[in-house]
Amino acid sequence: MSGAFRRAGLVLGLPVVLFVVWWFASYDSKDFYRPPLHKILEAFRDTWFGERMVQDVLPSLIRLGIGYAAALAVGVTLGVAIGSARWLRALLEPVLEFLRAIPPPVLVPIVILLAGIEDRMKVIVIVSGAVWPVLLNTVEGVRAVDEVLADTCRSYRIRGLARLRHLVLRSASPQIMTGARQALAIAIILMVISEMFAANNGLGFLVVQFQRSFQVTEMWSGVLLLGLIGVALSLAFRFVDRRVLRWYYGLRAVERQPK
Amino acid sequence: MSQPVRAGRVGQVPALLGAAGLVAVAVALELAPRLGLVPAEFMPPTSTILAELARQLQRPEFWVALRDTLVTWGIGLGIAVAAGTVAGVVIGTVPGLRAATSSTIEFLRPIPSVALIPLAVLLYGARIQSTLMLVIYASFWQMLVQVLHGVVDVDPVARDTARSYRLGLFARIRYLVWPTALPYVVTGVRLAATVALILTITGELIIGTPGLGKEIAVASESNAVPPMYALVLVTGLLGVGANLAFRAAERRVLAWHPAIRVEAAAAL
Amino acid sequence: MRRQLAALLFAAALLTPAACGTTNQPSAPPPAGQPDKVNVGVIAILDVAPIYLGKQKGFFASRNIDLTLTTAQGGAVIVPGVQGGQFQFGFSNVISLLLAQSQNLPLKIVCNGNNSTGVDGQDFGSLMVKGDSPITSAKELEGKKVAINTLRNIAETVVRASVKKAGGDASKVQFVEMPFPNMAAALQSGQVDAAFPVEPFQTAIRDAGGKSIASSWVDAAPNLTVAAYFTSTQTMETRKDLVDRFTAAMKESLAYADSHPDEARQIITTYTQITAAQVAKLTLPKWPAEINRDSLQKLAELAMADGLLKAQPDLNALLPSA
Numbered sequence A: 001m002s003g004a005f006r007r008a009g010l011v012l013g014l015p016v017v018l019f020v021v022w023w024f025a026s027y028d029s030k031d032f033y034r035p036p037l038h039k040i041l042e043a044f045r046d047t048w049f050g051e052r053m054v055q056d057v058l059p060s061l062i063r064l065g066i067g068y069a070a071a072l073a074v075g076v077t078l079g080v081a082i083g084s085a086r087w088l089r090a091l092l093e094p095v096l097e098f099l100r101a102i103p104p105p106v107l108v109p110i111v112i113l114l115a116g117i118e119d120r121m122k123v124i125v126i127v128s129g130a131v132w133p134v135l136l137n138t139v140e141g142v143r144a145v146d147e148v149l150a151d152t153c154r155s156y157r158i159r160g161l162a163r164l165r166h167l168v169l170r171s172a173s174p175q176i177m178t179g180a181r182q183a184l185a186i187a188i189i190l191m192v193i194s195e196m197f198a199a200n201n202g203l204g205f206l207v208v209q210f211q212r213s214f215q216v217t218e219m220w221s222g223v224l225l226l227g228l229i230g231v232a233l234s235l236a237f238r239f240v241d242r243r244v245l246r247w248y249y250g251l252r253a254v255e256r257q258p259k
Numbered sequence B: 001m002s003q004p005v006r007a008g009r010v011g012q013v014p015a016l017l018g019a020a021g022l023v024a025v026a027v028a029l030e031l032a033p034r035l036g037l038v039p040a041e042f043m044p045p046t047s048t049i050l051a052e053l054a055r056q057l058q059r060p061e062f063w064v065a066l067r068d069t070l071v072t073w074g075i076g077l078g079i080a081v082a083a084g085t086v087a088g089v090v091i092g093t094v095p096g097l098r099a100a101t102s103s104t105i106e107f108l109r110p111i112p113s114v115a116l117i118p119l120a121v122l123l124y125g126a127r128i129q130s131t132l133m134l135v136i137y138a139s140f141w142q143m144l145v146q147v148l149h150g151v152v153d154v155d156p157v158a159r160d161t162a163r164s165y166r167l168g169l170f171a172r173i174r175y176l177v178w179p180t181a182l183p184y185v186v187t188g189v190r191l192a193a194t195v196a197l198i199l200t201i202t203g204e205l206i207i208g209t210p211g212l213g214k215e216i217a218v219a220s221e222s223n224a225v226p227p228m229y230a231l232v233l234v235t236g237l238l239g240v241g242a243n244l245a246f247r248a249a250e251r252r253v254l255a256w257h258p259a260i261r262v263e264a265a266a267a268l
Numbered sequence C: 001m002r003r004q005l006a007a008l009l010f011a012a013a014l015l016t017p018a019a020c021g022t023t024n025q026p027s028a029p030p031p032a033g034q035p036d037k038v039n040v041g042v043i044a045i046l047d048v049a050p051i052y053l054g055k056q057k058g059f060f061a062s063r064n065i066d067l068t069l070t071t072a073q074g075g076a077v078i079v080p081g082v083q084g085g086q087f088q089f090g091f092s093n094v095i096s097l098l099l100a101q102s103q104n105l106p107l108k109i110v111c112n113g114n115n116s117t118g119v120d121g122q123d124f125g126s127l128m129v130k131g132d133s134p135i136t137s138a139k140e141l142e143g144k145k146v147a148i149n150t151l152r153n154i155a156e157t158v159v160r161a162s163v164k165k166a167g168g169d170a171s172k173v174q175f176v177e178m179p180f181p182n183m184a185a186a187l188q189s190g191q192v193d194a195a196f197p198v199e200p201f202q203t204a205i206r207d208a209g210g211k212s213i214a215s216s217w218v219d220a221a222p223n224l225t226v227a228a229y230f231t232s233t234q235t236m237e238t239r240k241d242l243v244d245r246f247t248a249a250m251k252e253s254l255a256y257a258d259s260h261p262d263e264a265r266q267i268i269t270t271y272t273q274i275t276a277a278q279v280a281k282l283t284l285p286k287w288p289a290e291i292n293r294d295s296l297q298k299l300a301e302l303a304m305a306d307g308l309l310k311a312q313p314d315l316n317a318l319l320p321s322a
Helices: A002-025 A037-048 A051-084 A086-101 A104-115 A119-143 A147-155 A160-194 A203-212 A216-244 A246-256 B012-034 B046-057 B060-093 B097-108 B113-124 B128-152 B156-164 B169-206 B212-221 B225-253 C002-015 C046-057 C075-084 C094-102 C154-165 C180-189 C201-207 C216-220 C233-238 C240-259 C261-271 C293-306
Strands: C036-042 C065-071 C089-093 C107-115 C127-129 C145-148 C174-177 C211-214 C225-232
Touching: A002 A037, A002 B097, A037 A051, A037 A216, A051 A086, A051 A119, A051 A160, A051 A203, A086 A119, A086 B012, A086 B225, A104 A119, A104 A160, A104 B169, A104 B212, A104 B225, A119 A160, A147 A160, A160 A203, A160 A216, A160 B113, A203 A216, A203 B113, A203 C075, A216 A246, A216 B097, A216 B113, B012 B046, B046 B225, B060 B097, B060 B128, B060 B169, B060 B212, B097 B128, B113 B128, B113 B169, B113 C075, B128 B169, B156 B169, B169 B212, B169 B225, B212 B225, B212 C180, C036 C046, C036 C075, C036 C240, C046 C065, C046 C089, C046 C107, C046 C225, C046 C240, C046 C261, C065 C240, C075 C089, C075 C094, C075 C107, C075 C225, C089 C094, C089 C107, C094 C107, C094 C154, C094 C225, C094 C293, C107 C233, C107 C240, C127 C201, C145 C154, C145 C180, C154 C216, C154 C293, C180 C201, C201 C211, C216 C293, C225 C233, C225 C240, C233 C240, C240 C261
Parallel strands: C036 C065, C036 C089, C145 C174
Antiparallel strands: C089 C225, C107 C225, C127 C211
């Protein structure tokens, strides 16, 4: 029983301490740009719950979801195709490395030119940045398929879709998940950035509007909300990751045991 | 499957193919606007972009912007690496600290750096400090995670030996922790450098700190499309160049190091 | 044990976010005989031609001011810049300043920036539609999309004023934020039904066949003061002499630019990407030396009616004492 308490204490200890320190240190703050924490929390409660949740936060998250799903689909599909053919990989590697090196926000003005300013543009921006980690990691994962397993499949004449599913995707999945996690972080960042240009709704849009009209407490509450969303999605991902890669983590735990 | 390797030729074929790929893409992007497949005023042909790039290279403003970007990048990366290394070594070595800070780190890490942009603008306007705030915040976590993994990776036998010899904290860090963590530190620097460059350009683009990103924003706002593409090309080349340089440095520094060069799987 | 404690404290100090405070340092007076170094935050648009012209003509140097002009993206960056001490003075549209004042930001307008020409149909910005658009009056914009460069700011206020003046319901108009250069293509493609560009984009759209249906600066208030130069109240209190000299130099610059439009056009080609051929066709704003206070009052009332300003702003606190 004390073990659980100890664990809870370790997990909550420092965050609670930091929170309390912030609360009291800022309590009487007159600094225009650093309002007291309790005012920020009040603004948080007043601003975000209510129609703003539906009007702005929900569309943002939906665009994020669509963009992320599209990035995964495109990245995995292309990644499997490119990773399976050595000549294709060699052909495309410099091009992909170059495209990956372009900072995603820099593509926003270009995407606006090509795709206008509606939701479509925002989703394309998210995909254009999030696809690279997925794509490149999938290529790596597919390339590194264990030779012995590949030979075994050939001996048993396992081909086509079954081979894809049981051999390629499964052995590449840890690498693909790594890419998916990086892509999630990038997707969140691009979701916010795509709403800072030429938008009229969304979480990033609102935070920028607050900043422009000098509503500092509301802006801080928006920053807080963005942080919470980042954390929540990260936890959700970790949960999915542990389920999907159950077999992989189990294997590694076994390998790590002292012989 | 077991064909004898043709000595000497193997390395050249992928390189040739890679070059061919680049050329093919360049040609495709040259023809597409000319044939009307994409509107030429929104995506100029490759030759126009390259000509514009040559023109940009002659503008002193371009070199000033490049210097600004490199300076911001360098300062941000330097601070993040230093802070990340020290924090990582301390947290990893002092007993109990890792467990105590773990939840806080996992909470702060996924906060998107762009959430800080409005805050940075209010605090620092368009000065270099705004962009530095973004760069340092994002790169610090990259570095910290890598260093922590390195510190934790210390061989248990060696650690016990150190304890038997009653090595103090600083001696342990110097002889035990640091050599083990070094490959992770080096990898961490490379990863942090990539993130730092992206955030530097992002900050310049959105906040308006002087640099290549700001030049891209100005070009975009005055509807100067070829310069915009030319500058985007430059940022891509910077990223690729940085990646190659850091990988080469990594290989050089770790050439002597036994092969424990595992990029921590949780380096995300 | 002590070493470990020291390490712990060291770590704690490092983990504390290093958000350095912005010390609002007022510019210290220079050593005797040296001119004041003044950095002004401006936006690279037509409106600030007078200050560039004044610098060129030496109006600032003659008053012992060593002027540096720094271009920034917009008021959102210039206002914190003035507050944080990066700029001693800044240029911003009056709605941004009213918004800042309503949040109790310690700012003070020192002198006029630029005004609307006051002439309907011949202003430096107008509400435009594409050439073959069936829309002929702002009233017909109900339920339609209008492109403006910044939402919840001055463009929205004055376009709403146009709609109201034409007898329409401004709340039914859908505003879309878009950078000026994208407006021409958006109008052509039908992505938006109307746009509110300012020069040089107004002339560019007109050349491409677009037509104006309203002069929104005029519809908002007669001879509207659109933008102004401002400083922080701290600078106002501690460097009053500098502020007075800057104001005098600005007034001289404004009057000169207003009466020498050709020189104003010429200077515009030096700090923007606009060419000499293009600038000859543009409609310039007016540059009176004095702020039109009545127009500001009217604008504030419009903004409050639109819900942009939540409370009556204190114009006396914001404007320089008459």
